[in-house]
Amino acid sequence: MTSHAAAEPIRTAITDEDGIDFAIIELFFFAYRDFTSDPDQILADYGFGRAHHRVLHFVNRRPGLTVAELLDVLKITKQSLARVLKQLIDTDHIVQLQGPRDRRQRELYPTAKGRALALALARPQSRRIHAALEDSGATERAVIERFLEAMVNPELRAQIDIVPAKMSGKSHGDH
Amino acid sequence: MTSHAAAEPIRTAITDEDGIDFAIIELFFFAYRDFTSDPDQILADYGFGRAHHRVLHFVNRRPGLTVAELLDVLKITKQSLARVLKQLIDTDHIVQLQGPRDRRQRELYPTAKGRALALALARPQSRRIHAALEDSGATERAVIERFLEAMVNPELRAQIDIVPAKMSGKSHGDH
DNA sequence: GAAATTATGTCAGCACTATTGACGTATTTT
């Protein structure tokens, strides 16, 4: 049998020459890794993980969203959410209110405690972003925002636009 | 203490007005989520996870790196790497060679099979990036690269530069 | 009003990725 059990090692590095954008792929990995490392340390003090952060974030961003809406945004299952959400409720970071129109629904709202934690988690991330944009003007910022948005699946881009990016009035729309 | 068991719900959304850059924080989350979803589907066919992808990626990017170097790049522990690496070796995606200078070290190299899988995983990600940069020129690309690099911890930025971003010759340097 | 559907909660079990601690072995350095 000439079939060496061990296949031949390839000694040359994979590079962009293969038509693949490894530069940005790798940058994205490192950037996100460090981006999430800041809040991770704070979360550890609470015995929370990244899942808690995400829930807390979106409940603060869209107070009153229902469990189903949250599942849709996070793209996880009900059972995965359950544990995390229960902990956040038990620790008074989030409260549930019965839906006004449909009483089966539970609208999720942050408490003052939950709002404070969300801000504390976002602060180092925002600081990092500001530092990265240090010498950048509005133009560069727009380029980056457009790029990130374009990286999101088109079908899901709607989720982003729901967020009150600029609410001058307090018109809640049709909710 | 008037401690009502249920804390008051906050009904207003958290916004950038708090001095926090929620827009980019959120975009970054969605972008990375979808960015990783493409390879995740391919990996599922192999019974692999994201951890396998990361190992495979860096072994292809820096053939011959040692286990210790890999741990340093991934920022995980030896034990976490062990299973994943073993699987990749058992399935002939990666081979280990004894270090030439220090025989305690195991240099990691991709096989042809491992190289092919790394490319297959990178392809949809690269396609997504290209689509996102569709109408962008070199300037915009540079802005985005600079931003992503600036998001990485300064101490760790060295790891990125190690990567052969532009190798015209095949001079391996001092390795 | 009864039946079907919907929104949510929960239980049980499983998989993957990560963690820490401890120990063994081969090899290099001191």
Added chain:
DNA sequence: AAAATACGTCAATAGTGCTGACATAATTTC
């Protein structure tokens, strides 16, 4: 010879995700 290093491995644990099944309350449909 002793200490330090690189790596592998065993055992136990945590966090987060999954699927399937089932219960309850409320709404919608017939």
